[in-house]
Amino acid sequence: MDLWIYAAExxxxxxPELAASVASDYxxxxxxxxxxxxxxxxxxxxxxxxxxxxxxxxxxxxxxxxFFTANSYTYRDATIWKDLNCDLIxxxxxxxxxxxxxxxxxxxxxxxxxxxxxxxxxRDGDGLIENEGIPDQTFDNIPMxxxxxxxxxxxxxxxxxxxxxxxxxxxxxxxxxxxxxxKKAMQAYNDSLFTGSWYxxxxxxxxxxxxxxxxxxxxxxxxxxxxxxxxxQDYACKALKSIFERNFLDEGGGEGVVSLAxxxxxxxxxxPHQDDTSFQTKEIQPGFNFSFAAQLEEWGLFxxxxxxxxxxxxxxxxxxxxxxxxxxxxxxxQLTCRxxxxxxxxxxxxxxxxxxxxx
Numbered sequence: 001m002d003l004w005i006y007a008a009e010x011x012x013x014x015x016p017e018l019a020a021s022v023a024s025d026y027x028x029x030x031x032x033x034x035x036x037x038x039x040x041x042x043x044x045x046x047x048x049x050x051x052x053x054x055x056x057x058x059x060x061x062x063x064x065x066x067f068f069t070a071n072s073y074t075y076r077d078a079t080i081w082k083d084l085n086c087d088l089i090x091x092x093x094x095x096x097x098x099x100x101x102x103x104x105x106x107x108x109x110x111x112x113x114x115x116x117x118x119x120x121x122x123r124d125g126d127g128l129i130e131n132e133g134i135p136d137q138t139f140d141n142i143p144m145x146x147x148x149x150x151x152x153x154x155x156x157x158x159x160x161x162x163x164x165x166x167x168x169x170x171x172x173x174x175x176x177x178x179x180x181x182x183k184k185a186m187q188a189y190n191d192s193l194f195t196g197s198w199y200x201x202x203x204x205x206x207x208x209x210x211x212x213x214x215x216x217x218x219x220x221x222x223x224x225x226x227x228x229x230x231x232x233q234d235y236a237c238k239a240l241k242s243i244f245e246r247n248f249l250d251e252g253g254g255e256g257v258v259s260l261a262x263x264x265x266x267x268x269x270x271x272p273h274q275d276d277t278s279f280q281t282k283e284i285q286p287g288f289n290f291s292f293a294a295q296l297e298e299w300g301l302f303x304x305x306x307x308x309x310x311x312x313x314x315x316x317x318x319x320x321x322x323x324x325x326x327x328x329x330x331x332x333x334q335l336t337c338r339x340x341x342x343x344x345x346x347x348x349x350x351x352x353x354x355x356x357x358x359x
Contacts, residue, residue, distance in 0.1 A: 002138035007346035093161035127185030146204030153218020256284030287344025294350035
């Protein structure tokens, strides 16, 4: 699901019923309760396969019984991730617009359960859910603590989408309640996370002050899906320009956008895997890069988007000759890459030329 949120629109453009069926399968599994225990890959603790109201990370692996037994991923305990429920709600909202009203209303119980499951993680009452100091989101090697720009933005976008879906389902008081929750969370998001130059990774973690590639992912999806603005225009443009300069031109060396720039030196020692501290921090991840290029376009920074788009083309298809084998990541200054045939780079379908947008 954490990759599918980036890829789903590309599929929905051509096969809307297929995209809707994926969202529907995840909604079904969210409302199941598989308490059989799995073993965590790293700390060896046990956690339930698919607890009630927690969106599964995946719909199963080939070593088990895919589509019946979900959550084959054990790299982290994804049952407590803060982005998956939000991703699901946004997928149900987007795919639901192409389906009939009955399709949306019949899946509304999953939307309600997903929001209520996450709401308990707003422990200080400011409207934003908090991360727990571990990698509890798709950047599964980057710990986040407190309110985070990535999960917080997705949470607000999910509340806005949930409000619309509640209205469709005739739950008008709930719709109004979630809309008010979203507005309260927006205030906290902008007050607590915006530095004046970009949005912090989080409010309390070791990487808080670093410049993070996907700090505006939730606000971007909200705009793209017609849910309104979460962040002010000038804040967004300042943040995007900061990422472009720091993560792309400076630390990315103009070869692509690294996920984290200006990491405090003391924070490096806090990364989970000390054998490779560049993993998810200094490597260039095409899926997030394509997403970032689309965000630049969304807020009118077309020249920067075009420069990044040309760079990605050169690095992937000219220099590395990967053609359709777009990887999860490649390394700056080297021809090495990892995870060939990753799904997240389908975010490339979000990008549009300026002339197309103007027309």
